[in-house]
Amino acid sequence: xxxxxxxxxxxxxxxxxxxxxxxxxxxxxxxxxxxxxxxxxxxxxxxxxxxxxxxxxxxxxxxxxxxxxxxxxxxxxxxxxxxxxxxxxxxxxxxxxxxxxxxxxxxxxxxxxxxxxxxxxxxxxxxxxxxxxxxxxxxxxxxxxxxxxxxxxxxxxxxxxxxxxxxxxxxxxxxxxxxxxxxxxxxxxxxxxxxxxxxxxxxxxxxxxxxxxxxxxxxxxxxxxxxxxxxxx
Numbered sequence: 001x002x003x004x005x006x007x008x009x010x011x012x013x014x015x016x017x018x019x020x021x022x023x024x025x026x027x028x029x030x031x032x033x034x035x036x037x038x039x040x041x042x043x044x045x046x047x048x049x050x051x052x053x054x055x056x057x058x059x060x061x062x063x064x065x066x067x068x069x070x071x072x073x074x075x076x077x078x079x080x081x082x083x084x085x086x087x088x089x090x091x092x093x094x095x096x097x098x099x100x101x102x103x104x105x106x107x108x109x110x111x112x113x114x115x116x117x118x119x120x121x122x123x124x125x126x127x128x129x130x131x132x133x134x135x136x137x138x139x140x141x142x143x144x145x146x147x148x149x150x151x152x153x154x155x156x157x158x159x160x161x162x163x164x165x166x167x168x169x170x171x172x173x174x175x176x177x178x179x180x181x182x183x184x185x186x187x188x189x190x191x192x193x194x195x196x197x198x199x200x201x202x203x204x205x206x207x208x209x210x211x212x213x214x215x216x217x218x219x220x221x222x223x224x225x226x227x228x229x230x231x232x233x
Contacts, residue, residue, distance in 0.1 A: 003214060004028035004042040006057040007049030007072070014207040015046055022211060030057070039064040044214045051075045051137065058082050058093065067092035067217045071099050071210055073141030083223055092217050096226045097141030098181070099209030104226040106198040110146050110185055113196060114153040123187040123194070125150060126164075130174045130182040138173040142183055147171060150185075180206075 001024045005012045008029045016026050027041045031049075037060070045061045047054055051074030061068035062085050070093070079095070086093040098104070117123055129143040139147075139161055147159040147169050159169040180200040187194040200206070209226065216229045227233075 074137035
């Protein structure tokens with residue numbers, strides 16, 4: 001499989017290493033200031049760029065009939081436009097706030113727990129996410145996805161960053177050292193607490209999930225998620 005990498009930072013380099021180990025070829029590395037792209041030599045694109053560049057990268061891939069995997073966060077105000085373009089071009093697109101296989105299982109666990117906790121009003125939910133100091137957005141895209149999973153299954157309607165407000169999910173964001181990513185959901189009452197937590201030990205899980213998604217989407221048409229890739233039901 002011939003892969004184009006949009007964004008060639010730490011994640012791009014890690015995706016390159018894992019993709020080559022799995023027998024694939026990196027035929028383009030597109031970063032800021034790159035020359036014109038030869039889409040005839042690309043089977044699938046993987047975007048881990050920047051919030052400012054992501055939508056343009058996704059658009060040019062879809063317009064050139066190239067399936068695209070995007071793990072860039074912080075650009076979701078344009079998500080509806082990306083989905084519309086994918087439908088218009090009969091393209092193939094996967095966006096995930098986190099491609100880690102373990103995190104995507106954690107998303108399902110989070111939604112299931114939220115459903116069980118919905119009628120237990122004595123428990124108040126909160127969330128903490130910790131990432132490296134170079135992460136540009138807060139809260140993380142993973143934290144937002146987790147909050148959306150809680151909102152879909154409880155009476156909560158919104159989340160709030162670094163602040164407790166009644167009937168909103170507080171998300172406390174911390175940026176510490178080189179932390180790859182830790183997400184904790186806590187349901188706290190006066191008598192006890194229930195907590196679920198996912199801790200990434202390194203960034204390799206994110207990169208591997210993106211390569212697996214790229215392998216899966218080849219020759220498909222439509223808008224998909226990691227739930228489809230992993231057959232999580």
